[in-house]
Amino acid sequence: MSDFTIKNASFVMSYANKERPPEQTTMEIAMVGRSNVGKSSLINCICNNSKLARTSSTPGKTRQINFFSVNKGDFYLVDLPGYGFAKAPKSEKAAWGELMESYLASGRLTHIFLLLDIRHEPTAEDKQMFEWIVYFGIPFTVIATKADKLPRSKQKQEANKVAKQVGAPPFAIAFSSESKLGKEEVIARIGSILSDVKERNESADANE
Ligand SMILES: Nc1nc2c(ncn2[C@@H]2O[C@H](COP(=O)(O)OP(=O)(O)OP(=O)(O)O)[C@@H](O)[C@H]2O)c(=O)[nH]1
Numbered sequence: 637m638s639d640f641t642i643k644n645a646s647f648v649m650s651y652a653n654k655e656r657p658p659e660q661t662t663m664e665i666a667m668v669g670r671s672n673v674g675k676s677s678l679i680n681c682i683c684n685n686s687k688l689a690r691t692s693s694t695p696g697k698t699r700q701i702n703f704f705s706v707n708k709g710d711f712y713l714v715d716l717p718g719y720g721f722a723k724a725p726k727s728e729k730a731a732w733g734e735l736m737e738s739y740l741a742s743g744r745l746t747h748i749f750l751l752l753d754i755r756h757e758p759t760a761e762d763k764q765m766f767e768w769i770v771y772f773g774i775p776f777t778v779i780a781t782k783a784d785k786l787p788r789s790k791q792k793q794e795a796n797k798v799a800k801q802v803g804a805p806p807f808a809i810a811f812s813s814e815s816k817l818g819k820e821e822v823i824a825r826i827g828s829i830l831s832d833v834k835e836r837n838e839s840a841d842a843n844e
């Protein structure tokens with residue numbers, strides 16, 4: 637186990653395609669998933685700050701790409717607007733598609749956390765999103781959210797099942813921002829992604 641911890645996190649900026657995104661840093665991990673699946677809540681949970689990213693029981697709360705700087709600028713966690721928000725007007729859905737596509741294609745992303753509700757079979761949009769992630773070649777981890785809604789005996793099995801159903805290898809972290817299940821596992825995952833990136837950067841520097 638690494639001794640990686642999240643010591644502090646702060647909001648940097650919201651980005652909606654018109655402004656310039658923040659200066660790139662060591663790495664960027666983005667939360668991707670259906671509206672209401674718990675992306676903003678996961679960021680708040682692992683950063684121990686319930687007010688960091690705005691959450692809501694009404695789907696469609698996050699409308700822009702929000703950057704959060706962690707451990708004094710060491711890396712960014714990125715909260716994305718959700719998809720599958722039925723009430724959104726057509727123009728907004730089109731804007732969402734453009735924003736997401738340009739962000740995924742930007743080459744900034746180190747890793748994606750694909751969040752799926754542990755209780756439901758992934759939707760056509762989840763599967764489409766997964767195909768985009770594969771198309772853009774971005775490394776990912778599947779996180780099955782709201783695990784507190786299932787009995788403990790089913791959590792691991794159902795988490796792996798949704799990963800398989802979306803088309804990914806059948807492994808997912810069972811997570812709950814309510815019960816904090818999987819919190820340490822998600823943090824350890826971030827720690828290992830970060831140490832891989834740093835190692836790669838060091839060997840690239842050494843080869844120059
Ligand atoms: N029971 C339970 N509820 C959760 C969990 N995570 C989030 N929620 C609730 O689900 C709702 C949506 O959470 P958000 O974190 O705002 O979801 P989001 O994915 O950011 O949604 P958008 O910003 O609309 O894309 C809120 O009412 C949360 O309190 C969880 O682990 N367990």
Ligand SMILES: [Mg+2]
Nearest residue numbers: 675676697698
């Ligand atoms: Mg949100």
